[in-house]
Amino acid sequence: MRVAFTKMQGAGNDFVVLDETRGPLNLSPAQYRWLADRHFGVGADQILSVRPAPHPGVDFEYVIHNADGGEVENCGNGARCFVRYVHDAGLTPQRTVRVATRAGVLTLALQDDGRVTVDMGSPVFEPARVPFDPEGLAPRAEGGWQRWPLALPLAGEPVAWVAVLSMGNPHAVARVDDVDAAPVAQWGPAIEGHARFPRRVNAGFVQVVDRAHARLRVYERGAGETLACGTGACAAVVAGIRLGWFDERVDVDLPGGRLTIEWPLQTQGLTATVRMTGPAEPVFTGVVDVPDLR
Numbered sequence: 001m002r003v004a005f006t007k008m009q010g011a012g013n014d015f016v017v018l019d020e021t022r023g024p025l026n027l028s029p030a031q032y033r034w035l036a037d038r039h040f041g042v043g044a045d046q047i048l049s050v051r052p053a054p055h056p057g058v059d060f061e062y063v064i065h066n067a068d069g070g071e072v073e074n075c076g077n078g079a080r081c082f083v084r085y086v087h088d089a090g091l092t093p094q095r096t097v098r099v100a101t102r103a104g105v106l107t108l109a110l111q112d113d114g115r116v117t118v119d120m121g122s123p124v125f126e127p128a129r130v131p132f133d134p135e136g137l138a139p140r141a142e143g144g145w146q147r148w149p150l151a152l153p154l155a156g157e158p159v160a161w162v163a164v165l166s167m168g169n170p171h172a173v174a175r176v177d178d179v180d181a182a183p184v185a186q187w188g189p190a191i192e193g194h195a196r197f198p199r200r201v202n203a204g205f206v207q208v209v210d211r212a213h214a215r216l217r218v219y220e221r222g223a224g225e226t227l228a229c230g231t232g233a234c235a236a237v238v239a240g241i242r243l244g245w246f247d248e249r250v251d252v253d254l255p256g257g258r259l260t261i262e263w264p265l266q267t268q269g270l271t272a273t274v275r276m277t278g279p280a281e282p283v284f285t286g287v288v289d290v291p292d293l294r
């Protein structure tokens with residue numbers, strides 16, 4: 001199947017954007033995996049499909065598939081690239097766009113400096129429905145919240161203390177002293193696929209530089225370590241605010257670039273929505289023959 005696409009990136013998290021506003025492509029998980037493959041396909045962390053508005057009140061729908069072909073609920077860097085795409089492609093004259101996703105409706109605004117601000121909705125703090133605590137360990141209370149001990153099936157039987165929350169997609173955030181030395185390659189897969197997370201999880205490793213500055217690496221569900229994770233940056237800042245590490249506006253430096261996250265917990269409470277601002281850039285366009293993989 002001949003498919004036109006636009007390659008985009010937001011802080012180094014990269015995407016293949018497909019325009020399905022004139023009709024669905026009906027791709028299979030295997031075809032999404034092929035598009036994301038960096039050797040046999042185009043190469044991306046996620047595939048973004050731009051679709052017509054499914055109901056009044058929104059301007060578009062956008063659907064996200066991870067590199068492993070699985071559909072997911074939310075993608076922060078993808079949301080910024082989505083709105084840059086629909087504006088640059090002339091699909092809308094608006095600079096503020098409302099888009100329906102599996103995680104709900106997001107409001108996206110193109111800024112004059114070229115960055116994009118996204119209202120990512122409210123975080124969800126579902127109580128831990130499954131016991132996390134390895135033998136004899138209880139949650140560790142800190143600030144106004146707690147972190148959970150997660151026994152990792154690795155040599156030495158380490159325990160990762162994680163804050164667990166959802167930005168529409170699931171996140172487990174561990175604090176580290178130095179992200180450069182964090183065991184992302186070993187602990188990332190062990191946390192992502194841990195039996196305690198039935199739908200797997202995005203594993204964040206956050207270093208607190210000061211109350212307004214964080215460094216972060218994320219081992220993403222279904223994609224592995226990426227150069228940036230927008231929902232991961234939101235989850236790390238929200239967790240850190242609740243645990244007393246951060247003030248309400250934090251610059252997050254990830255390997256691929258900087259995102260600014262704001263969560264006004266003090267003035268608006270736990271249901272306050274999270275605002276993320278960051279870059280969104282086109283890289284190239286192309287046409288590719290996607291094999292008929294089912």
Ligand SMILES: N[C@H](CCC[C@H](N)C(=O)O)C(=O)O
Pocket residue numbers: 013045046066072073074075076077078169170202220221222223228229230231232
């Ligand atoms: N791997 C994530 C989806 C993409 C999230 C990330 N690319 C972002 O910018 O939020 C998940 O499975 O939930």
